Amino acid sequence: MSQSEILSQEFELGFTYTRSTGPVVGRFLTALRDRNIVGIKGSDGAVYVPPMEYDPNTAEELSEFVEVGQAGEVVSWCWVSEPRESHPHDTAFAWAMIKLDGADIPMVHSVRVEREADMKTGMRVKVQWADEPRGHITDIACFVVEGAESPLGAAGMNAKREMITGMEAPIYLKYHFTAGAATSRFLGKVRQGKLVGQRCPSCNNVYIPPRGSCAACGVATEEEVEVADKCTLESFTIVYIPIPNNPIQPPYIIANLIPDGANISFIHLLSECVNEEIHIGQRVQAVWKPEAEWTYAMDNIKYFKPIDEPDVPIEQIGKIPAAGVPAAGAPVTGREG
Amino acid sequence: MANLVAVVGIGQTKYQTRRTDVSIAGLVREAAVRALQDADLSWDDIEAVIIGKAPDMFEGVIMPEIYLTDALGCNGKPMLRVHTAGSVGGSTALVAASHVQSGTFNRVLTVTFEKQSESNAMWALSNPQPFSPHLNAGAGGYFAPIIREYMRRSGAPYDVGIKVATKDRLHGARNPLAHLQLPNITMKEVEESPMLWDPIRFLESCPSSDGACAMVICNETLAAQSPKRPAWIRGVAMRSEPTMYAGREEVNPQAGRDCVADVYQQAGITNPRQQLDCAEVYVPFSWYEPMWLENLGFAEEGKGWELTMAGATSLDEGGDIPWNCSGGVLSSNAIGASGMIRFAEAARQVRGDADQHQVEGATTALGHAYGGGAQFFAMWIVSSEKG
Ligand SMILES: [Zn+2]
Numbered sequence: 072m073s074q075s076e077i078l079s080q081e082f083e084l085g086f087t088y089t090r091s092t093g094p095v096v097g098r099f100l101t102a103l104r105d106r107n108i109v110g111i112k113g114s115d116g117a118v119y120v121p122p123m124e125y126d127p128n129t130a131e132e133l134s135e136f137v138e139v140g141q142a143g144e145v146v147s148w149c150w151v152s153e154p155r156e157s158h159p160h161d162t163a164f165a166w167a168m169i170k171l172d173g174a175d176i177p178m179v180h181s182v183r184v185e186r187e188a189d190m191k192t193g194m195r196v197k198v199q200w201a202d203e204p205r206g207h208i209t210d211i212a213c214f215v216v217e218g219a220e221s222p223l224g225a226a227g228m229n230a231k232r233e234m235i236t237g238m239e240a241p242i243y244l245k246y247h248f249t250a251g252a253a254t255s256r257f258l259g260k261v262r263q264g265k266l267v268g269q270r271c272p273s274c275n276n277v278y279i280p281p282r283g284s285c286a287a288c289g290v291a292t293e294e295e296v297e298v299a300d301k302c303t304l305e306s307f308t309i310v311y312i313p314i315p316n317n318p319i320q321p322p323y324i325i326a327n328l329i330p331d332g333a334n335i336s337f338i339h340l341l342s343e344c345v346n347e348e349i350h351i352g353q354r355v356q357a358v359w360k361p362e363a364e365w366t367y368a369m370d371n372i373k374y375f376k377p378i379d380e381p382d383v384p385i386e387q388i389g390k391i392p393a394a395g396v397p398a399a400g401a402p403v404t405g406r407e408g
Numbered sequence: 409m410a411n412l413v414a415v416v417g418i419g420q421t422k423y424q425t426r427r428t429d430v431s432i433a434g435l436v437r438e439a440a441v442r443a444l445q446d447a448d449l450s451w452d453d454i455e456a457v458i459i460g461k462a463p464d465m466f467e468g469v470i471m472p473e474i475y476l477t478d479a480l481g482c483n484g485k486p487m488l489r490v491h492t493a494g495s496v497g498g499s500t501a502l503v504a505a506s507h508v509q510s511g512t513f514n515r516v517l518t519v520t521f522e523k524q525s526e527s528n529a530m531w532a533l534s535n536p537q538p539f540s541p542h543l544n545a546g547a548g549g550y551f552a553p554i555i556r557e558y559m560r561r562s563g564a565p566y567d568v569g570i571k572v573a574t575k576d577r578l579h580g581a582r583n584p585l586a587h588l589q590l591p592n593i594t595m596k597e598v599e600e601s602p603m604l605w606d607p608i609r610f611l612e613s614c615p616s617s618d619g620a621c622a623m624v625i626c627n628e629t630l631a632a633q634s635p636k637r638p639a640w641i642r643g644v645a646m647r648s649e650p651t652m653y654a655g656r657e658e659v660n661p662q663a664g665r666d667c668v669a670d671v672y673q674q675a676g677i678t679n680p681r682q683q684l685d686c687a688e689v690y691v692p693f694s695w696y697e698p699m700w701l702e703n704l705g706f707a708e709e710g711k712g713w714e715l716t717m718a719g720a721t722s723l724d725e726g727g728d729i730p731w732n733c734s735g736g737v738l739s740s741n742a743i744g745a746s747g748m749i750r751f752a753e754a755a756r757q758v759r760g761d762a763d764q765h766q767v768e769g770a771t772t773a774l775g776h777a778y779g780g781g782a783q784f785f786a787m788w789i790v791s792s793e794k795g
Contacts, residue, residue: 080538088468089525094432123478130451130481132437167683236428237550240526242468248538258539276654285652306553309606310545315531325543327553334654351560370541385560389655399535 078250078258078367085243092236095124098136100235104206109136110174117175120209122302134144142173142197142217147177150187159209165190169214181213189216206235253283256295258367264359268333270294276331276334280369298332299393300357303383305329305336309346324349328375332393338368343376352388354380410509412794414631414638415755417624418448423587423740426525427618432472433479436521439745440480441621443517447624448549448635451481454624455513459489460500460520461744462779467523473530480519492648494547495690497621497747498777502644504625505788509644511574514627521620522742529616529743548613548693549606550781555695556607558659562698564713566607569694570598573738575611575722576691580735582723584765586739587617612694612732612738619742621749628794639755642772643674643789651781658782664703667785668776672705675772675789681706681720684789685770686730687759688750690777692737697721701731704776723765733757733765751788758792 082185090102097109102109111122112135119133126133148167159181167190168177182196193195195217204210250258254268260267268279270293273398276285277296278282285293305327313321324341326349355375363373383391391397413685419442421427427435436459440764457480464470473489480487490500497520510758512578534549536542544550558564577593580586593611601611631638647667649656677683689704691697701712701721706729719725734753737746754775756762762770772791778784 078539081727082538083536086465086468086527086531091426091428091431091523092525093429093434096431118459125478125481126432126436127478127483130478130483199423240468246538250539252537271654274654278654285653287653287655306557308545308552308556308608309603311602311606312604314534314542314549315528316536316544317534317545319542323546325553335652339541340543351557368539368541 076255077252080250082248083243083244083245086239088240088242090238090240092238093124095122095133097235098122100206100238103208103210104204104232104235106200106204106210108139108141108171110139110171111135112137116172120171120174120178121177125250128174138172139174141173141193143169143171145182145190145192145196146170147192148182148190150190152187152255160213163187167196167214169196169272180211183213183215195392198202207238210275213399217310222284231309232260251283253281257281261369261371262365262367264362264365264371266298266300266330268296268298270296277332278335279330279333280337296332297393298330299395300330300372301378302328302330302350302397303388303391304341304353304355305388306350306351307341307349322346326355326375328355329389329391332397334389336389339372340374341376342374350382350384354378411604412640413505413508413625413626414634414787415623415752415790416626416631416634416636416638417443417449418752418756419443419446419622420585420749420752421619422585423617423619425587425615425617426700427523428772429527430468430716432469432521432523432526433476433525435618436476436620436622437479438491439521439622440517440519443446443622443624449624453515454481454485454517454639455505456486456488456505456516457482458488458490458500458507458516458518460496460518460748462494462496462522463491463666466529466743467526480517488632492784492786493779494692495747495777495779495784495786497745497749498751498775498788499646499747499784501623501748501751501775502646502786503790504623505641505644508625508627509641515630516625517622517746518625519620519622520745520748522744524616524742525618545605547609549695552605552608553638554658554782555693555699557700558695559607562661562710562713563700565717567595567599568698568713568716569607569612570595570609571716572691572694572697573598573609575646575724576694576732576736576738578724579733579765580739583734583739585740586735587615587619587734608693608695614692614737614741615739617740617742619740619745621742621745621752623752623755636761637759637792639758639790639792640794641788642791642795643671645787646676647785649783651783659729660703660709661782661785662779663783664700664778664785667787668704671787671789675791676728676795677789680704680774681729684774685773686733686754686767687774687776688734688736688753689731689774690737690743690747690750691732693698693744693775694738697731700776704774723767730767733762733767735765742757747779747786749773750777754788755790758790760792
């Protein structure tokens with residue numbers, strides 16, 4: 072298979088987490104909202120900014136908060152000439168380790184200057200507060216060169232408001248998902264309205280969808296085998312609760328289905344049925360979308376529905392050949408194909 | 409041959425829906441400090457720290473072990489994180505034990521946690537997959553068809569799961585640390601609770617909890633100096649198998665059978681129902697009690713439900729082999745910690761330190777955890793006797 076036939080897709084995985092800050096980080100964020108910066112004193116007398124909950128040397132719980140200055144010295148830095156989408160600024164800036172006046176441990180934040188040549192280790196910088204502080208590290212919009220005009224935000228507001236105890240943490244990751252050879256082959260056939268699995272050369276079992284290997288034998292699977300779109304119900308569940316981010320409205324049936332000619336189940340929807348009558352061993356068949364809508368997806372099958380065939384005896388589930396249920400008395404030869 | 413080692417300290421948080429008063433670090437710290445106090449030790453007495461939790465997506469903190477080094481006093485010490493999905497609490501305890509059994513360290517701290525309130529486990533376990541219809545429906549959606557197949561094979565009455573759900577909540581009401589406190593729960597109430605993933609009802613499912621569990625494990629010499637009775641670790645075993653392969657036995661997994669055979673052999677157990685005084689077994693959905701009764705050799709295949717229905721696993725009914733006296737996963741489910749809670753509660757029993765849910769005179773107990781698609785297994789046998 073050539074490289075160009077491998078399917079890939081953009082994919083985003085994300086969630087907005089609800090973080091509990093605990094008393095120490097909460098105090099730091101509360102101070103930021105009031106345009107103040109607090110650190111905490113460690114067992115060795117060093118002042119940590121942002122404050123730490125536990126002493127890194129003795130592991131003791133820390134509690135002695137110290138207000139520190141809003142200006143300090145750049146200890147180290149690196150220049151970001153082309154900011155990424157997730158960066159705090161859309162034009163070039165520096166990430167810097169900044170030791171605030173009164174602190175002993177530097178903190179990371181951004182410094183905005185015109186050009187890289189303006190950055191120097193040992194330079195003095197000061198806080199540029201965000202327009203509307205909300206109790207978040209981004210309340211410090213950035214650091215700027217000390218002495219520069221600050222267009223926004225005065226320091227030290229000191230409004231008496233509730234302590235911050237939580238924050239939202241939106242984490243969204245974009246993936247470039249590559250399907251791999253076996254899945255690409257499978258989906259290419261699904262696009263043509265066919266279900267094609269792979270047979271294990273060692274145990275002879277037919278896998279669908281194929282994964283390019285048999286997990287039981289630890290060998291690669293290459294031989295392609297077309298299976299039927301008639302299946303036997305191995306088991307199922309009826310889902311009554313809404314699943315986050317899933318548009319399917321409950322209740323719906325998720326069925327474990329073994330196609331004739333295959334020896335393992337996959338899951339898909341079951342519909343056009345009376346829920347109370349669904350049972351293990353029942354015969355079902357795919358209901359395909361119109362051919363014009365077929366794409367590289369199992370969604371080409373809208374769902375499966377019961378068909379008028381006798382149940383498969385329990386011991387034969389997973390062993391039905393692609394040609395269908397054998398006549399009474401005929402040997403079952405599914406594993407041999 | 410492994411050296412004899414023991415649990416000498418146990419610490420747990422109160423399990424509850426939300427611990428908004430603490431950070432993740434504050435949560436694990438609470439359990440760790442309680443374990444040190446229980447063992448009458450301080451941070452300096454700990455040589456290495458082994459931590460575990462379930463998938464990072466549950467809190468969205470990638471590599472939380474890095475952030476937790478300060479809270480767990482790890483500066484200058486070896487630290488290791490373990491991950492085996494839902495069984496991680498059990499496998500973390502076993503990795504910690506093996507570090508002492510091997511003689512590598514004399515005394516280690518092990519901690520597991522989950523802060524489910526920071527996320528939504530149903531979301532984390534039901535993500536859409538590229539190129540696939542969106543049919544993942546959480547852990548319940550995965551296990552419900554397997555439970556249905558068990559019900560078909562065994563011909564068990566429909567209310568076995570209802571009985572387990574009620575029994576474990578009554579156990580949980582004896583344990584002040586348990587999340588769910590339902591001292592008046594009835595089978596009728598469980599039966600009338602909404603169906604979530606047929607055949608699993610709401611009250612037949614575990615809750616979502618915040619919590620952490622910690623233990624101190626040390627060698628034989630140090631254990632002898634411990635102020636409280638040690639729980640001697642008499643057998644340890646882990647097994648795993650692939651999620652999917654043709655012909656895989658999902659109701660009664662081979663990896664579980666192999667794992668328990670190994671741990672029984674080490675501890676000299678030939679008749680678990682007779683030789684064990686109690687068991688803490690990972691039962692997140694009620695029907696897993698009869699299924700694991702069979703997988704773990706307490707009953708013949710197809711007969712596990714008979715023990716449940718006869719009250720053999722119930723403390724309140726005076727059963728001969730009480731299961732999940734602490735209330736089990738059905739009463740508290742801080743996922744990453746849930747396996748370790750089973751191991752720790754087994755140890756509490758043989759230390760005679762389980763208060764209102766103590767099995768009188770318990771000397772030998774099983775701790776069990778499973779995870780993934782019932783494919784990771786971790787077990788230990790603890791005893792008040794060195795053997
Ligand atoms: Zn094979």
